Amino acid sequence: MRWQGQELNVDQAETLPGLARLSNLVRSVQTPEFAGITFHEVLAKSALNHVPGQSALPFGWTINPYRGCSHACVYCFARNTHTYLELDAGKDFDNQIIVKVNVAEVLGRELAKPSWARHPVALGTNTDPYQRAEGRYQLMPGIIEALSNSGTPFSILTKGSLIRRDLPLLAAANEKVPIDLAMSIAVYDDELQQSVEPGTPSTAARLATVTAAREAGLPVTVFLMPILPYLTDTRAHLDAALERVAAAGASAVMHTALHLRPGTKQWFMQWLGAEHPELVGRYEAMYKFSAYAPKEYRKWLADKFRPLARRHGLGRGETDLATGGVRSRALRPAAAQDAEPTLF
Numbered sequence: 333m334r335w336q337g338q339e340l341n342v343d344q345a346e347t348l349p350g351l352a353r354l355s356n357l358v359r360s361v362q363t364p365e366f367a368g369i370t371f372h373e374v375l376a377k378s379a380l381n382h383v384p385g386q387s388a389l390p391f392g393w394t395i396n397p398y399r400g401c402s403h404a405c406v407y408c409f410a411r412n413t414h415t416y417l418e419l420d421a422g423k424d425f426d427n428q429i430i431v432k433v434n435v436a437e438v439l440g441r442e443l444a445k446p447s448w449a450r451h452p453v454a455l456g457t458n459t460d461p462y463q464r465a466e467g468r469y470q471l472m473p474g475i476i477e478a479l480s481n482s483g484t485p486f487s488i489l490t491k492g493s494l495i496r497r498d499l500p501l502l503a504a505a506n507e508k509v510p511i512d513l514a515m516s517i518a519v520y521d522d523e524l525q526q527s528v529e530p531g532t533p534s535t536a537a538r539l540a541t542v543t544a545a546r547e548a549g550l551p552v553t554v555f556l557m558p559i560l561p562y563l564t565d566t567r568a569h570l571d572a573a574l575e576r577v578a579a580a581g582a583s584a585v586m587h588t589a590l591h592l593r594p595g596t597k598q599w600f601m602q603w604l605g606a607e608h609p610e611l612v613g614r615y616e617a618m619y620k621f622s623a624y625a626p627k628e629y630r631k632w633l634a635d636k637f638r639p640l641a642r643r644h645g646l647g648r649g650e651t652d653l654a655t656g657g658v659r660s661r662a663l664r665p666a667a668a669q670d671a672e673p674t675l676f
Contacts, residue, residue, distance in 0.1 A: 376435050641676040
């Protein structure tokens with residue numbers, strides 16, 4: 333194997349203490365194809381995550397084949413989850429990636445249990461299942477097949493154009509169960525996009541992926557999230573973004589303003605201070621008392637966004653309140669499952 337001789341001794345004192353104590357850690361690996369990134373391969377004990385929520389159902393279900401994300405988005409809300417393994421929410425989140433190498437096999441066993449009620453399952457609500465690691469580990473095809481063969485509806489939220497590899501598989505699965513795709517495309521200025529989310533495919537590549545998925549017969553909602561105050565919230569930026577989203581053939585669009593949770597806030601503000609120091613004071617005032625932008629700002633943004641979305645003929649997407657992903661069509665009344673989204 334080409335990775336032989338590249339394993340790390342996870343018991344060394346200078347390695348990562350939280351990971352060294354994991355009973356399910358198989359090995360830690362580095363390879364020239366992923367310079368600067370370490371993959372920590374683990375054997376998952378479970379695949380389905382049970383998420384309490386505020387929806388009509390008592391909870392939602394998610395699958396996270398990876399922890400950490402090489403997309404390196406400075407605003408990623410999931411950063412603080414890495415601290416549970418004594419890894420930091422900054423660089424470690426970007427380049428210390430946990431890989432659940434047996435996740436598809438474990439999922440198949442869980443879905444085969446008589447108690448499984450085929451609730452919709454969301455992927456991509458914590459870290460991206462189509463980040464670069466997926467090109468190496470190819471966990472998603474097994475997950476897709478396990479879900480569709482069991483009759484379980486599912487949704488995928490991603491920034492990864494790598495999902496194009498699996499479009500034939502997803503199109504076939506969509507004939508068995510309702511599948512909902514969402515592509516996260518937040519920034520439509522190329523220079524800013526590469527600065528704020530340096531490990532992601534370009535905006536153009538993601539829009540092309542939306543088009544490819546629609547041509548494969550799959551519904552795709554674009555998550556225009558997060559909108560960055562004073563950076564991507566101008567009428568000109570939003571209008572140009574929505575024009576491109578509509579041209580790509582998106583089924584619907586959603587938006588929300590940036591929120592900065594602990595861990596994420598420190599990392600984002602460090603980036604802001606380096607790239608846009610003139611905005612630091614405004615952001616400190618805006619996020620002083622809450623992780624969320626003030627209600628007045630969010631209303632101002634929505635009042636600007638709605639008429640622009642209507643102008644471009646874009647439907648309004650729905651969020652699953654339990655998981656934060658796109659709402660599964662399986663949760664809608666049968667008569668409405670194939671209906672076009674309501675316009676803004």
